[in-house]
Amino acid sequence: MADQTTPTLAAAAVSASSPSSPAVPSSQRVLLLHAPKQPYHVTHDYAVPALAHGRELLVRTRAIGLNPIDWKAPDFNFGLPELPYIAGRELAGDVAINTDAASRLQTGDRVLAISTDYRDLRKGAYQEYVVAWDYNTVRLPRHVSYEAGATVGVAFVAAVLALGVNLGVDFSGVEDGPDLLSLVRSLSSSSSSTALPADIRDECLSGIAETDRARPGDWLAIWGASSTSAHMAIQLARLAGLRVAAVVDTAKHGLRLAGHTDSFQSFSSSSPSWQPDLLVDSHDPERAVSILRASLGTKLRFGFDTRGRDTATSLLQALACSPGEKKAPSNPPSPPATPRTSDAGTTPAIESLSLSSSSTAPSPLSHLVGLTGLPKGAPPPGGVFHNVPIKLFHEVPEVGEALSLWLEKLLGSGRLVPPVVVGVDSGLESINAALDRMRAGEISGGRLVVRLEENSLEEITV
Known part of the structure; x- marks a missing residue:
């Protein structure tokens, strides 16, 4: 967890953000879990997390997607590596700081950040600024809202x-x-x-x-x-x-x-x-x-x-x-695969294949x-x-980047449709009530989303 008394790299690197981007503060509001079987509590003046690696970004949170693990973990006391804990597995927002000028992601980009690495509290979504690996971050096309983007990552x-x-x-x-x-x-x-x-x-x-x-x-x-x-x-x-x-x-x-x-x-x-x-x-x-x-x-x-x-x-x-x-089944079985070419360069006739001839294969x-x-x-x-x-997603960069780049293409082309947003609440303080609805089984067939700024809801056109 970030040292609350030490200035963070995020705060020190404000000058690295673009002139059009709002300045990154030194502290923020977060939602903390202090003990199992308790509600989350809003905490003020919590340090903005530090960037510890060149492939890390700082993302300003706009919308948070709620997942069942967010209420199951405290209720059943699992997946809580330390307390107090910052939960949340996915969010959408804007890149606030990226110190790598050669990165495919630039300051101000609209992104979704996927935090499957639940042991790193800097990456928990229940805070105003979140650290994300660049290979676990996906650019959002303009036709996908922050709210819709916040529902996609973990499920994908x-x-x-x-x-x-x-x-x-x-x-x-x-x-x-x-x-x-x-x-x-x-x-x-x-x-x-x-x-x-x-x-x-x-x-x-x-x-x-x-x-x-x-x-x-x-x-x-x-x-x-x-x-x-x-x-x-x-x-x-x-x-x-x-x-x-x-x-x-x-x-x-x-x-x-x-x-x-x-x-x-x-x-x-x-x-x-x-x-x-x-x-x-x-x-x-x-x-x-x-x-x-x-x-x-x-x-x-x-x-x-x-x-x-x-x-x-x-x-x-x-x-x-x-x-x-x-x-x-009522439909005929699939035809056999095309036989491989023999060493002599000829392909044996399909008619010569029979169930008995392939019986030696497992x-x-x-x-x-x-x-x-x-x-x-x-x-x-x-x-x-x-x-x-x-x-694989967060511990093997080659896999994480392959999936993030592909998800960008799928969303951009419209070939992947985000889940239905069944409800949108506002503010970190609304998360406990939203999780209560999930506990009660009131939410199915879609996702609940919490936005962190008023008037941020965009029309979902996907």
Whole structure:
């Protein structure tokens, strides 16, 4: 935490800001958590955080996106590395100080800052000035408001890492996006000084085989499709050519997701990117599993759960690795992959391939990603469990920068639609009441945002 008696680099570097930018004060207002199970408290005259590295920026906060972790951490006493604590995972604002003249980000730029590094209190969003790595900072296009920008970051990072690393989706065909799995593995095998964090190394390097990677045409089931992470995952998966089955409470969210409230509804590939290809009602989990099994059969090898252990367990029962009889899908199976060219330079005829000729190759595995929990025990034969390696974003600059640059392109082109803003409050002092609404389960299908200045709300045109 910043020393409250020592002048900060931010205060000393005011002259580095552009003439049109407001001067950076030496102190600010922050929202502090002093103990678990207590509300946050507004604190005045708290030092503006210092910049400690050339790749760090100081961002003036305009809008803060609220996440469930902001109330779950104090309520259940986890994710609090020190007290008093400054929470908040994402914000949008303006670059106030950047000492690197060669940076792609300049003073005055409108940005969103994504703070997955919860151990560094300088990066907590619940303050007027926030430190951010340049590779974890995304420029906002003019048509995306501060409020809309403050809803995007954490959900995008969780979704893209789940798809790109855990499931091996290659995004290189979408706005020159990253092939994350190849990027991460190349870093490990090269002479790069970048080291993968030890606790996610196995997931990154051996979590999924090259032959198992999710490819265009494959099905992905998302349980808890009303969450903002699912909102991002649906779009990213469909942009990459995957087909998405969304399991959700259709009474609450069916109309928003697809314009229908039926328990089972199919859509064409021409649907907007945020609409799933298949919608399944989650009200009766057993029936939802039966629908997925009957509709997709052994085609369903990839699952992403956003809710917790119980729903992840249900989703596991629908995947191809789950024991039990599965009804064959009504559509014909995907054709076999084009055979590789032989050493002699000729391609064997497809007709010569048969099930028996490929019987020596291992069967593809099913993969389940749990954002907030996984089924108890070991996965069944033919199945693999995955945890999202969030640390890649802030601890591996090559990954963080690749994702930030790609997010800029997706937002700029309009191919990625931010989550719905379901409410906007004003001032740090309004955050406790907003978190109470989240605790009570009043907020779903969108995000709450807190703006720090009056009259800052812009029309959301995305």
